Amino acid sequence: MVERKNKSFKLDERVLKALESLAQQRNASVNQYLESLLFSHAKKEGEIPSDAMPLGEKRGGKRNGAGRKVSS
Numbered sequence: 120m121v122e123r124k125n126k127s128f129k130l131d132e133r134v135l136k137a138l139e140s141l142a143q144q145r146n147a148s149v150n151q152y153l154e155s156l157l158f159s160h161a162k163k164e165g166e167i168p169s170d171a172m173p174l175g176e177k178r179g180g181k182r183n184g185a186g187r188k189v190s191s
Contacts, residue, residue: 123174135149138153155173
C-alpha cells in the first residue's frame, strides 16, 4: 500500500503565496493542490505509470473534536 510521507521544502515566498492563491481558487488546501500538480507532472514525465491514480482523502471516520467549534 502506498502511503503519504511528510517532507519539508524551502520555497520562495512568492511561490508559496501563488500556491495559496491557486489552491484557494480550486477550493483545495495547498497540500492537496501541490500533490495533484506534482502527481500530474510526474505522470507526464513518465516517473509515475500513466494508469496510476492519486491517493484519495484519508481522513474519513470519526475524529476527536471533529466539527467542534473553537472559541476565541
